[in-house]
Amino acid sequence: MDDASAAREAVEAGLDAGELVTVFGRCRVDYDGRASSELGPGDRLLVLKPDGTALVHTDEGHQPVNWQPPGCDHEARLTDGELHVHSVRTTPEETLDVYFASVAAVNRYAVTDDSELSVSGTEADLREHVLESPSLVEAGFEPRATERETAAGAVDIYGVDADGNAVVVELKRRRVGPDAVGQLDRYVTALRRESHDGTTVRGILVAPSVTERASELLAEQGLEFVALEPPE
Amino acid sequence: MDDASAAREAVEAGLDAGELVTVFGRCRVDYDGRASSELGPGDRLLVLKPDGTALVHTDEGHQPVNWQPPGCDHEARLTDGELHVHSVRTTPEETLDVYFASVAAVNRYAVTDDSELSVSGTEADLREHVLESPSLVEAGFEPRATERETAAGAVDIYGVDADGNAVVVELKRRRVGPDAVGQLDRYVTALRRESHDGTTVRGILVAPSVTERASELLAEQGLEFVALEPPE
DNA sequence: GATTCTATCTCGCTG
DNA sequence: CAGCGAGGTAGAATC
16 A cells, blocks of 8 residues: 555544554654654554554564553544654653554454463462462471561561461562562561561572572571472 | 465465564464463464564553564464464473464565664663763762672662762662662672771662652661652 | 663552 | 552663
8 A cells, every 4th residue: 555645544444443453664753751762764563452552563573662552542644645643642641653654554453352361380370389388388387378568568478487487488480680589688677677576587589599699698688598480 | 274274375475585474363372481371262463573573462452462582483384274373482492372263364564674763761861961960969979980890780870979988879760669779778788898998888879759668768778869850 | 591680661459 | 540569571781
């Protein structure tokens, strides 16, 4: 399709009909909002979703080179004889403008999708695994609560060990770095502060493995590590 | 069917030609790798990029419901009479399988895109801003190094204050939570340990704003905060 | 390759 | 609405 006017009408009609619209062609892109960006001419795929999402994809990469999140208002204009897709949102105020020097194709698809994605191997699965078999953490460990609130946030699993000490368990589904140790340390520190008596509070990081620096941090903070993979 | 066979050939031809290929139709999706997932039938857009990226998009959301990162091998098969796109990668081993019960359209696009995206308003811009006008942090602040290495990682900006104390500056381009305070604290702690003499080490978080919990953490750790927006 | 950190992160949940 | 943390985070820089 070489006619910008016809392209504009096709895009607008698709948007009005609540369809998923794709435009392939040579375009440049301007974004302004939380940051701002400019992108010179190139061949790209523009995807406009009925929920107000916009995606500009190049020939490379998982991530769109430019985008607009769900909830935006899209508009197809004719600006200086070019197809111009203008997308706006508020809080924060952000605008995306895609100018097509040429349009190779506009496609419209009516979509119905009622299926839910079911994922396994998540942190929630790891939590269930530990709750079903607390001895995986250590012999005598007894979980008492999940998502237990502290001043520093919610603890993944809170419980007691065989000696009656309080235990904070932080779960991670994959190999962890220093950030997870900091997270665990914040919870342990908060709980020590909150327990007025002399209760000992232990912190245990449960994950498949830790990096070297994270391991050093654990040692420094007197925290512990238990190697455990998420099930499945 | 004849349909599926033609679709398979179109997809395979596009992949062979190094083109960007899109398939719209009713499909189900299986993923197995770092985690695993199942997705029942629905109308979706499959995007196959010449760099080995695969994206499955529904009618909603910024994120693809399933995907495969760059560097994968895509293959278009005919399985039980259906178009079946099979994508594999290694390290980690991951597979994505998309089975189309029906194909509404297969589109192929030859892509050339040489333009670079230029973004502004990033953390790097904020760093330049501070280095050009160190007094934005505080009067008398003198930057001495960027990305200065410590046992806990690289410090954004390292310098000295008017009294000759060491100063660690952690930059964030937007409002920050507890994680950033933890990061700054790790750097300050590491530097205090590394400076054998009695040098005072101050930690300053530079960001547009902080959350309440982050503010409390800053106070607890004896760290400071300076409000500063990224330029532009 | 592994590690670390940024990101217009997105997303979901909770208060 | 903001805050907080998970994510198959992805991507980049560095070692």
